[in-house]
Amino acid sequence: MKRFIGFVKKEFYHIFRDRRSLFILFGMPIAQILLFGFAITNEINNVDIAILDHSNDATTKEIINKIAASKYFSIQQIITHEADIPSVFEKGQIKAVLNFENDFSKNLINNHKATLQIVTDATDPNTANTISNYVNAILQQYQTELNKGITTPYQIVSQTRMVYNPELKSVYMFVPGVMTIILMLVSAMMTSISITKEKELGTMEILLVSPINPFQVIIGKVVPYIFLSVINAIVIVLLSIFIFHMPVQGSLFLLALESVLFIVSALALGILISTISKSQQTAMMISLMGLMLPVILLSGFIFPISSMPVPLQIISNIIPAKWFIIIIKGIMLKGVGLQYIWKETLILLAMTIFFIALSVKKYKIRLE
Template sequence: MKRFIGFIKKEFYHIFRDRRSMFILFGMPIAQIMLFGFAITNEVNNVKIAIFDQSKDIETQQIINKISASSYFDIQQEIRSEAEIESVFKKGKVKAVLVFEKDFSKKLQTQNIGKVQVISDATDPNMANTISNYISSILQNYSQEKNKITPSAYQIQTQTQLYYNPELKSVFNFVPGVMTVILMLVSAMMTSISITREKELGTMEILLVSPLKPFQVIIGKVFPYIFMSIINAIVILVLGYFVFEMPIEGSLVLLAFETVLFIICALALGILISTISDSQQTAMMTSLFGLMLPVILLSGFIFPISSMPLPLQVISNIIPAKWFIIIIKAIMLKGATFAVIWKETLIIIGMTFLFTIISIKKYKIRLE
């Protein structure tokens, strides 16, 4: 019995000495409950909207102030013409435009009916529907408050218009998201596992002393995954276009360039993971925890980033998938040109260089 107890103590000591095991046992559950608790939400919060006020009277100003005072919306800008709506949406920051008709206050007093149009960016159907419901609720609450102090029965009618996805097809949101997840996992996770396998089996040392240079070895290891990722991307786009009628409004050349750029970024991240992993298991756990969960939860694929707490919004900025989803939606659904998505493109390029530089510094010719 003493030997058995001593054996159990040894196993506890072994676990406590291994920092990675301690992180997996206690760190991952904490991180997961925090991510799932704060990131998974269907509510809206601090959603950026624009105002097109054609009336500019007391009533419209009071409504705008009421919307601005809520925590649901952040009035980003005021536009002056209907022609600006399209360009505002293409920039990707504003998710809805609130349009007040001309003589809104006058019609409300004389006809007891005022019309407000809610134009939403429906590239995220759930988000667009939720925004419309929240604004309608605020307008209804405002009219109820006015009816308490005035004899007239004011009624504010809300008209909804959806840009880019008028039928609210959820597949328009999931095709870009699924494509991003698959490319990230195939490119990053499989690359990190492949290189770590060579290190774990001891064959990496043989490759490094071969006539091939180290960078040639790495390129040779990752090239098949570039090819497979491109094939995956083509298959997803073809299925999305022909089966689910997913539009591709923008340039195919630009879409192909951005896709290959994201694949290279994911490969660079996979190489970085391989430099800090000693085993395939470690590489897989790091990839799953460090890539899969953030890509699904913090990229804006399923849940709106603007509704998350500020720390998670900041963390989302270092996730390449977030920027790629913005790019691919802009090209496919909005027909955006490079002039619209150049900032996001530069961010992905910068991340690629950063991952590569860190990998080179951590790369060791002699494996310990």
């Protein structure tokens, strides 16, 4: 019995000395519950909207102030012409435009009826529906206050118009997100085990004594997988178009270039994981657990980032998938060109360079 107790104590010592095991046992569950608790929500908060006020009277200003005072919306832009609405949505930040009709207050007083059009970006149909419902709830509350003690009630009629996805097809949201997740996880996993595999097979010594420098090793590991991942991306796009009838409003050439950039970014991240991992098992675990949850929860694929706590919004900026989803939705659903997605493209490019540079540095450290 004493031998068994001694053996159990030894196992406890081994576990407590292994920081990776402790992180998996205690760190991962805490991180997961915090992510799921804060990121998964059907509510919206601080959604960026624009205002188009043709009437510009006391009543419209009062309604706008009520909307601005709510925690659900943040008024980022005031536009003056309906022709500006498409360009506002193409930039990607604004999710809805509230369009007040001419003589809004006059119509409300004389006819006891006025119209407000809610134009929403329906590339994310769930968020578009929620925005419409929240605006209607605020309008209903305003009407209730306005009609106290009045025999003939005033009525504000809201008309909702969904742009880019008028039929509210959920596939328009899921195809770009699933494409991003597949390319991210498959590409990262394929390269994350490349260098660790060399170590476990004992062929690392050949690389150590070869005249190939670390940068050439890193690039050499990435290049074959670029070709394979591009084939994967082509298959996904073809299935999306011909099976799910996903539209491609923009340039296929631009979509291809952006996809290659994202693939290289994911592969470079996989190589970085490979250089800091001691075994294939560790590399696979980091790739799956360390990338899957952030990509699904913090990329804006399912849950709007603007509704998350500020710390998670900040963390989401370092997730490459977030920027690629903005790019792919812009090209496929909105038909935008590089002039609208250049910032996201530069961010992905900078991340790719950073991952490759850090991989080379880590590889050099391990060579010494």
